[in-house]
Every structure is written in structure tokens, then in C-alpha cells.
Amino acid sequence: MLENFTFENPGFFWLLALLPLLAAWYFWKKDKQQAELRMSSLKGFKGTKSILPTLRHILIFLRLLALAFFIVAMARPRTTDVTSRTSSTQGIDIVLAIDVSASMLARDLKPNRLEALKEVAAEFIQDRVTDRIGLVVYAGESFTLTPVTSDKVVVLNALKDIEYNNVIEGGTAIGMGLATSVNRLKDSNAKSKVIILLTDGVNNAGFIDPLIASELAVEYEIKTYTIGLGSNGMALSPIGTLPNGQFQYGNVPVEIDEQLMQDIAKTTGGRYFRATNNEKLEEIYEEIDALEKTEIEELKYYNYEERFRPFLLIGGLLLIMELLLRFTIFRSFI
Structure with a gap:
């Protein structure tokens, strides 16, 4: 609650x-506030001890405390309730082709490459709050994992479940x-349509030429960003299967048809990126996120609730208490 607590007239706090100056003045003048009677002898007067003369200083404390509450009330404390409404003026439909x-x-x-991609792609999806996103996966063939949707939970769960299996025909x-990604976006009414196509190899399967597919993307005004995933030189990759079903790994050359990926990006008005490590992959998705920004209109509504009344009431009660004590219990000492 204190985070929303503000003062409309904070200048009054200077008062x-x-x-402290009033308190100092009081204690400097307190001995002169009582009339003095000089006598040659106090014999015959019975001495009495009372704590009231000492407690009379509570009156100035009550008055100063009352003034402090009045000053806070004049500063107009209030709480602010902020509500906002956002509306997208230029939605983007995005397909991640993995x-x-x-x-x-x-x-x-x-x-490994796949798990690193899933982690970075999940962050990308979460950042695209107002956009619709779909997933396409491919190896020797391709299929739609999730259609273009605004339900980020569905997309994130589908992304999390992606793993290699031998059900899909081998190859790339x-x-x-x-082409499958274009098919997902061709009927979209979004102002902007984007494909992020990622691969770590060369086109060696399927019956659709990648350049023909890129021309389809141009026809439907779909921009394609391409990412080549893999380090330069050699990489520890699966080269066979052991008797227990586990993969056998060995160093093999990294082959990525970068020229093809560059041509696809250039033809469709996108850009080609090369990710050689986890950090570079993350930077690429951040750059694409910055390039494809959704225009968002945000309206904020402020509801103010004045909170000076409690301070005013407490100050008034302290002042009344001070006056009652002054003219009753401490009347003989004033």
C-alpha cells in the first residue's frame, strides 16, 4: 500500500x-512561565512532593504532535490506484519453424542444440505478449505442431515437449x-507476418524446393528470418546407435547451407543469422524481437483517494486532549 501512497502538496513538510525550534523555545522559556515568590524562610510550610509539575511538559508534546498531524494533513496524503488498458494497433503473426x-x-x-533452442525460443514467445505464434517442426518431412494462436501456454507446452524421435523421416x-510455415500464415489478416526458420544442416530431403517456398512467402507478404545453428568446424554429433539404444557420438563437420539461408532471407525481406553458441543464439532472438515490434497503445487510468482526514482527526483529538489537561489536572501549574 505504501507504494501507492503519495502527497499532493509535499511542500508543507517544510513546516x-x-x-524542534518551538520545542527548544519552550524549554528555554519554561522557567520564566511561573511566577516567583521570594520568602526569607520556608519554616512552617509542610513539604509535599508531586509529579505533576514534571508531567506538565506533556502538554507541549501533545500540542507539537497535533501540529505535526495537521501539517501532514495539509500535505494531502492520498493513495493512487492505477489501471491500464493496452490495445495492439499492429498485431504480428509469427511461426517458428524448427x-x-x-x-x-x-x-x-x-x-545440445535442440535444448538450447527451446530455452531461448521460450523466452522469445513469452516476450511477444500481444502477438500470435505457431510452431512448425521438420526433419525429412514437416508438420504443424501448433497453429498460430494467442494462447502462449499452449505454444510453450508444445515447445517444451519437442524432442528428437525416429517417427519423422530422417533428413532436413x-x-x-x-512451405508448411507459409501455409499457416497465408490466410492471416495480421498487419505483419513473420517466419523464423532455423536449421543446422543442408536441404537434403522433401519434394519442395526451398527457393520455391520462399517465393510463396513473398506472394503472401511473409518475411522470413533464417538462422543457421552450429559451431564452426567440428561438432560432437550422433553418428550411430549403441546396442542399448543410446546414441554414439563423434566429431563430424558442421555443414550449413548458408548461401541458401541467405537467399531465403533476402528474397523475403528478412535477414540471415548464424548462431555458433548459446549466447549468440540468445542475441539473435533478442535482435529479431527488436526488429519485429508490435505497436501498442497503452491507456492508464488514475483513481485518487484522499487520506488527509485521519491525520486531521488525530491532530484534533490531540489538541482537545491537551486543552482538557491544561484546564483540569495541570490548571494550577499554568
Whole structure:
């Protein structure tokens, strides 16, 4: 609650600096406030001890405290309730086309290429609050994992469940992955349509030429960002299967058809990126996120509730208490 507590007239707090001065003035003048009677002898007067003369100083404390509450009330304390409404003026539909071939298990990214991609892509999806996102996976063939949707929970759960299996035909059908992604977006009414196509290999499967698929993307005004995933040189990749069903790993050359990926990006008005490690992959998705920004209109509504009344009431009660004590219990000492 204190985070929303503000003061409309904070300048009145300067008056609080006067209170210590008033207290000092009182204690300097207190001995002169009582009339003095000089007598040659006090014999014959019975001495009495009372704590009231000492307690009479509570009166100035009550008055100063009352003034402090009045000053806070004049500063107009209030709480602010802020509500906001956002509306997207330019929605973007995005399809992530992900290579799930066996080479995506290579360990040049940690823990492997596929898991590194899933982690970075999840952050990207969460950041696209007002956009619709779909997932396409491909190896030797391609299929839609989730259609374009605004339900980020569905997309994130589907992304989390992506893993390599031998159900999909082996190979890397870049053209089919791109064509399936275009098919997901061609009927979209979004102001902007984007494909993020990622692969770690060369087009060696499928019956659709990647350049033909890129021309389809141009026809439907779909921009394509391409990402080549894999370190330069050699990478520890699956080269066979052991008797226990586990993959056998060995160092193999990293082959990415960068020229093809550059041509697809250039043809569709996108850009090509090369991710050689986890950090670079994250930077690429951040850059794409910055390039494809959704225009958002945000309206904020402020509801103010005045809170000076309690301070005014407490100050008044303290002042009344001071006056009652002054003219009753401490009347003989004033």
C-alpha cells in the first residue's frame, strides 16, 4: 500500500522543521512561565512532593504532535490506484519453424542444440505478449505442431515437449518446413507476418524446393528470418546407435547451407543469422524481437483517494486532549 501512497502538496513538510525550534523555545522559556515568590524562610510550610509539575511538559508534546498531524494533513496524503488498458494497433503473426533432425542433438551448444533452442525460443514467445505464434517442426518431412494462436501456454507446452524421435523421416527438408510455415500464415489478416526458420544442416530431403517456398512467402507478404545453428568446424554429433539404444557420438563437420539461408532471407525481406553458441543464439532472438515490434497503445487510468482526514482527526483529538489537561489536572501549574 505504501507504494501507492503519495502527497499532493509535499511542500508543507517544510513546516515540520519549525517544531524542534518551538520545542527548544519552550524549554528555554519554561522557567520564566511561573511566577516567583521570594520568602526569607520556608519554616512552617509542610513539604509535599508531586509529579505533576514534571508531567506538565506533556502538554507541549501533545500540542507539537497535533501540529505535526495537521501539517501532514495539509500535505494531502492520498493513495493512487492505477489501471491500464493496452490495445495492439499492429498485431504480428509469427511461426517458428524448427529443425528436429538427429543433428540437432549435437553438443556444440549446451546441453545440445535442440535444448538450447527451446530455452531461448521460450523466452522469445513469452516476450511477444500481444502477438500470435505457431510452431512448425521438420526433419525429412514437416508438420504443424501448433497453429498460430494467442494462447502462449499452449505454444510453450508444445515447445517444451519437442524432442528428437525416429517417427519423422530422417533428413532436413528445409523447403517443406518453410512451405508448411507459409501455409499457416497465408490466410492471416495480421498487419505483419513473420517466419523464423532455423536449421543446422543442408536441404537434403522433401519434394519442395526451398527457393520455391520462399517465393510463396513473398506472394503472401511473409518475411522470413533464417538462422543457421552450429559451431564452426567440428561438432560432437550422433553418428550411430549403441546396442542399448543410446546414441554414439563423434566429431563430424558442421555443414550449413548458408548461401541458401541467405537467399531465403533476402528474397523475403528478412535477414540471415548464424548462431555458433548459446549466447549468440540468445542475441539473435533478442535482435529479431527488436526488429519485429508490435505497436501498442497503452491507456492508464488514475483513481485518487484522499487520506488527509485521519491525520486531521488525530491532530484534533490531540489538541482537545491537551486543552482538557491544561484546564483540569495541570490548571494550577499554568
